[in-house]
Amino acid sequence: MRLSNRTKAPIYNFINTLLLLMLLGGIIGFIMEHYKFRILGGVSYLLIIVPLLLLVLYYINGRQIFEYDSDGEALHLKNRNIVPFLNKPLSDEFPKYKLMKFESVSLLFIRRLYITISSKNNGSTILKYDISYLTQKEVNDLKLSLNKVIKANKERRH
Template sequence: MRLSNRKKAPVYNFFNTLLLMMLSAGIIGFIFDEMRFNILEGKSYFLIIIPVILLIIFYLNGRQIFEYDSDGEALHFRNRNIVPFINKPLSDEFPKYKLIKFEMVNVLFLKRLYITITSKNSGSTILKYEISYLTNKEANDLKVSLNKVVKTNKEKRHQE
């Protein structure tokens, strides 16, 4: 199964650009209000504070683009941001038999995917992915696909 929200990248770019334009307009409005007009008095700081808070929420929500591929004998996860210098992109590929379990955590507007795989060095490793920008249908499809892999792995371990 393949899952990707890469086609939504233009929407995320538009939203990012809109927030940056709001911040720029807020800074210009703040400067004009403080230097010349003084219409808003002490409330002119909100012209900067509100766009900054919205930008922080947008970036704290995690990497926007998530790709998953379970075709073949390997699982491939990619997670990247639309602005490349903000977060380092994640890319992991490992055989399906290494998947032990997974967990999807939802806290307010944040969604995270925790994948536990077997590792030669430490026994098991936890990989973390940000899936906040996936729709509920996409998240459920991902859950179904990963459940199939985990179930298959448990059956194979049980047979051995």
């Protein structure tokens, strides 16, 4: 099964650009208010704080682009940000038989996927992915596919 939200990258770029422009407009508005108009008073700090808070929330939410491919004998997982220099992109590929378990954690608007794979050195390794920008249907499809792989692994072991 293949799952990707790569086609939504222009939307994420637009939101990113809009938030940056809001911040720039807020900074210009604050400077104009502080030195020229003096209408808003202490509320003028909100011109910078609100866009900055929205931008920080957008970036805290995680990497925007998530790709998953379970076709063949290996699982391919990729997670990257639309702004290339912001976060290091994650790209993992491992055989299906190494998948031990997975867990999806949701906190408010932030969703993470934790995948545990077997490893020769440590016994197991946990891989972390941001899936906040996936729709609920995509998350359910991802869970269904991973459950199928785990079920097949259990049947092979027995």
